[in-house]
Amino acid sequence: MNKTIAFSTICVLLLIIGCATNPLTGKKTMALVDNSSIFPSAFQQYDAFLKENKVLSGTTDARRVETVGIKIKDAAQKWLTAVGKPDYLKDYQWEYKLVEDKAVNAWCMPGGKIVVYTGILPIAKDDAGLATVMGHEVAHALLNHGQQRMSAGMLQQVGAVGLGVATGNSSAETQQLAMTAYGAGSQMFGMLPFSRNHESEADKIGLILMAIAGYNPEASIPFWQRMGGASGGQAPPEFMSTHPSHNTRVSNLTKWIPEAKAEAAKYGVTFK
Template sequence: MALVSNSEIFPSSFQQYGQFLSENKVIKGTKDAERVENVGMKIKVAAEKWLNANGHQGYLKDYKWEYNLVDSKEVNAWCMPGGKIVFYTGILPICKDDAGMATVMGHEVAHALANHGQQRMSAGVYQQLGAAGLAVATGGQSKETQELAMAAYGVGSQYGAMMPFSRAHESEADMIGLTLMAVAGYNPETAVAFWERMSANAGGNKPPEFMSTHPSDATRIANIKKLVPEAKAEAAKFGVTFK
């Protein structure tokens, strides 16, 4: 289900990303900011290699990659369509190292590559029938449209609770993300430790899986463990191996 194309979404995405940066404290010149950019560049190169090798040459031609660290206690990161990425400082202690950061970066980039935001935004069009829905479908830029789009890409707003990524989207992003981090040279086994730290940070304050669109931590970790060998096998095709 996709009512909006990349040619319609990308300009809006780039505009809204710039607006978000102008309204928040972007951190530049620090070691952490440089790490976000360095890890992001490696994930970008990995995505290009992997997509090209799998018959998707030119898939990223309209992407304009950008990586920014934003000062916020929120434990979050996101990637808007077209490769516009934000990491919040609140997630850095849980990332712990570059491999943890690559776990998050790979996962968020995977959402963008698989057009999950586009699909979720299209769902929002159906849910917001009327002026806001029509504006989204036709590329309009009303306040409601902008909020709907930002929510679709993972940025909190009044629509955030209405359109979380589905379990299927999350599982697909985990699978693709593990592959991207592995091709980039980061051991996908380290993703398990990252999600264990995320689970510990949440302190059990999550709804049961049947009430949530996200997999439970236990389910996600178990699935990731099963996917690690596949990610390693994909990386090996590019000459990347792990002990």
């Protein structure tokens, strides 16, 4: 067995062994790094971030962030219990913090650590808009997208090593050209579509979460339209971006709203 075949065999074994099934989607996903390793590191980074930034507490907006966040988390727990995974969130340590920052942004670290920037509140406008944001961010955490991105990054590095093995007998110039092409190609046709898929997946699951939590999923459409207006049309073309375009998001969400409402109805939540 030559080096290239041996290396390919190892990669295949890694993909087979390093997989997990997500209970919300039923999909098998890459899990080359376990959450037992990821969560403690994420919690430390979150605490460090809070110490270095201005966290607002006791204000009306800070209470809104926490209230909406708890409702989204409770919706996730209802859903997971219904699909037979009541203990799925046992290692999550939920926190919902509002940070004073003009950036139009929010994020959720692996394990349930959420930050909402004050800059996104005018675009969210109301609790339903905020639920759109937080449902999306919580969905990232529930879908283990952080774990998948780390695993994809590891595979990208492994691929580079494999390319080095395959071109080991070539000239230095050929090896350099191959590495440059691999880096650009794996980013454009691998990592970027992978990231866009995560965003769309979080949009869909987030829509269902906000609906189960009692927020009308139709509110997601004007929210993303406002986000599109706030960007001023400065976003890069979709194929060069880590995120879908706002038009793509609105189109997808419009198709998914009936499904979100139907899922919420299973828990006694209906919308006029």
